[in-house]
Amino acid sequence: MRLLLSATLLVAFTATAHADPGFANLQPGPLAVGWKTVQQYDASRTYRGTIDAVTGKAVQGERSRPIQTLVWYPARKGGEPVRYGDYVRTEATDEAFELTPAQVAAQAATARKEIEARLGAAPAAAMLAQRMWAVRDAAPAAGKYPVVIYAPGVGGPGHEPADLGEYLASHGYIVIASRNLGARTRMLVPDSEGVDTQMRDIQFLLSYARSLPQADMTQVAVAGWSWGGMTNVFAAERDSRIRALVSLDGTREPEQTRRIDPHRITVPWLYIQRRPSTVSELSKAGVETSFSLLNEVAYADVRQMVMYPMRHGDFSSAALRLAQPGYFQEYSRAEVEQAYHWTARYVLEFLNATLKNDAAGRAFLARAPIENGVPRHMASIQHAPARPGPVPNREGFAAALAQRGFGKAAELYAELHGRNKAFVLTDYEINNWGYALLRQAGNVQDAIAMFTFGTTLYPDNANLYDSLGEAQEYVGDTAAAVTSYRRSLALDPSNVNAATRVAKLAPVQASR
Known part of the structure; x- marks a missing residue:
């Protein structure tokens, strides 16, 4: 494990920096923000075989799975903030930690050209030079803070949640993310193996979080966009350390999500989605609508929110930053960014309510969006409270026995098995x-x-x-x-x- 040292490995983009309150007008919280990048390997898994799956040549060097880990955290004040281009440059070493400074610089130059091709030279320079809130390797603030593990969408970089990560860190959270790498190549394949691959990355990051002195491992949430907003549910099904779920337009693939036991999802879940598709759009896309995990999860407190100005890619600020003018249709960029602003705010208040047991956060969630200041017609939210009573699975059965007495096992088992025939x-x-x-x-x-x-x-x-x-x-x-x-x-x-x-x-x- 080693820290990525920007002074020797990275070449700065040359552009005039300018102050910015934050993407989508996000306002920082009371805490300063630190950011570090840690290069580490999951030695329990291989990433490269004996033959490189891309070049076909024999593999040299480390073959364990690379996990370049980005961490945003509450910090002590002081230091020069990073620029957005610093985040973009981390993509160069997502899977190859051994690159020379010259190779990193070459990849950074290529990334800049790609961004310029999308946005134009001046807008690209302004975006890359944007002053962020985080200070690289800043001294951590005193205290313990809840942990949020973030899972990007398919092929998403570790810096995908940079804006959200800074925002949450400034309000007292540690946010940890890594690139969505495939099982053996850079691009993840969206199949069952892809689910398992990212789920195990989430578990690896949870284990890494334990090494952080600031981390309060009794208060852990997982968040994610698109594919990552689905795989984090798989992680929550299997890892009881996870106390809350956030899915940003998480992929709803019945072929995959049917494998999840809905009775094992018992933690609060915030699902924020794009505007609903029409029946004809769903039909043309071949989307199955007969099954939704959100409807099957009965023993979790579920809030499902719709942000009407947003499309799927808008929940990733990394993608939204690169959107060209022609991308925006009936809603303007300003309206979409405003919706992103409120998305981030709801994520914050949900985490405050569930991890910090914050009364103000609970009150915020209980109100209608318009009562919280969300513009009229921008958002709607539905709340499905968790079903009361024992959860019909092994853990729920054991908890109920502890309360009612083991002598009640037969009648209690009949009750729970009646509610969930799969519980045997x-x-x-x-x-x-x-x-x-x-x-x-x-x-x-x-x-x-x-x-x-x-x-x-x-x-x-x-x-x-x-x-x-x-x-x-x-x-x-x-x-x-x-x-x-x-x-x-x-x-x-x-x-x-x-x-x-x-x-x-x-x-x-x-x-x-």
């Missing part, structure tokens, strides 16, 4: 659960209750009766233990353990 406990799971309780001091009676529940659910399972007998024998209930062992033997005469225990315990029982 096998005899093997129940048996292991009972032994886990048995090994924990003070949980012997709970273990007996669990084994008893197992014999109720699987009355022909000899092993569960044998396990129940062992638990009953452990507490000295010899009569009950013998009954259970005998039932096990009746179901499985080859059960040596049950036969041995009956031979030892039955005479003791008869002598009493």
